[in-house]
Amino acid sequence: MTDGLSVRDLAFSYGSKDALKGVSFDLPRGRFCALLGPNGAGKSTLVSLLTRLLVSPGGEISIAGQDLRRTPGRALARLGVVFQQPTLDLDLTVRQNLSYFAALHGLPRNGLPARIEAALRRLDMAERADEKVRALNGGHRRRTELARALLHEPQVLLLDEPTVGLDAASRAGIVAHVHDLAEQGLCVLWTTHLTDEVRDTDHLLVLHRGGILAEGSTGDIRGEQSLSDWFLQKTGGNA
Numbered sequence: 001m002t003d004g005l006s007v008r009d010l011a012f013s014y015g016s017k018d019a020l021k022g023v024s025f026d027l028p029r030g031r032f033c034a035l036l037g038p039n040g041a042g043k044s045t046l047v048s049l050l051t052r053l054l055v056s057p058g059g060e061i062s063i064a065g066q067d068l069r070r071t072p073g074r075a076l077a078r079l080g081v082v083f084q085q086p087t088l089d090l091d092l093t094v095r096q097n098l099s100y101f102a103a104l105h106g107l108p109r110n111g112l113p114a115r116i117e118a119a120l121r122r123l124d125m126a127e128r129a130d131e132k133v134r135a136l137n138g139g140h141r142r143r144t145e146l147a148r149a150l151l152h153e154p155q156v157l158l159l160d161e162p163t164v165g166l167d168a169a170s171r172a173g174i175v176a177h178v179h180d181l182a183e184q185g186l187c188v189l190w191t192t193h194l195t196d197e198v199r200d201t202d203h204l205l206v207l208h209r210g211g212i213l214a215e216g217s218t219g220d221i222r223g224e225q226s227l228s229d230w231f232l233q234k235t236g237g238n239a
């Protein structure tokens with residue numbers, strides 16, 4: 001077990017369809033881990049189990065030392081999540097969206113403005129705090145969601161294909177910001193099916209047909225090949 005995210009023997013089936021088959025990994029704090037898998041590999045199922053949208057019959061998940069099955073409230077309090085589908089209220093300002101989230105999560109009102117300011121600063125969004133989300137471009141909307149996911153100061157950050165629908169420049173910006181967060185001590189799990197979002201120095205978990213196909217530093221895993229060629233050769237780009 002680590003101080004970040006630990007997953008042990010996690011399995012899940014939809015009826016007779018095995019979506020995850022005994023997945024285990026340990027990610028310490030301060031690590032950026034890319035979870036790469038082709039469509040249908042089991043990424044969304046894993047994200048749903050980590051966020052308790054689904055509950056697995058067996059296996060263990062520990063978030064910053066808290067067991068998700070035994071102490072779900074404490075475990076989820078240590079987890080920040082950015083889901084694939086945006087969930088901001090377009091007609092509220094950036095600050096109002098964060099305040100709303102804070103109220104929903106029962107964060108103390110005392111010190112809330114400073115907490116919001118700090119979260120927005122981490123994502124270079126402080127100067128846009130009073131703009132309506134509708135007026136922001138896709139990259140800034142995603143950064144707002146990231147700031148919101150950090151409001152309760154989680155130790156583990158989970159992002160489910162967070163760059164879907166963004167242009168190249170916005171994607172690069174989000175990738176860079178999230179790497180900074182890992183350097184500041186967060187344990188980051190970033191799911192993607194895009195090899196170009198993964199850096200050679202990133203820790204890489206490759207999920208294929210519900211199991212871990214490879215784990216280690218990206219540079220070591222791809223060897224002399226490009227990651228894209230390695231991935232296509234090993235998975236055919238298909239689940």
Ligand SMILES: Nc1ncnc2c1ncn2[C@@H]1O[C@H](COP(=O)(O)OP(=O)(O)OP(=O)(O)O)[C@@H](O)[C@H]1O
Pocket residue numbers: 014017018019037038039040041042043044045046193239
């Ligand atoms: N509700 C469901 N009922 C039956 N099978 C499902 C259901 N949801 C997912 N599956 C199957 O489980 C497997 C894993 O799916 P999952 O959505 O977790 O993969 P994924 O890696 O997230 O793919 P994608 O990138 O396409 O979302 C796939 O074979 C998928 O068809």
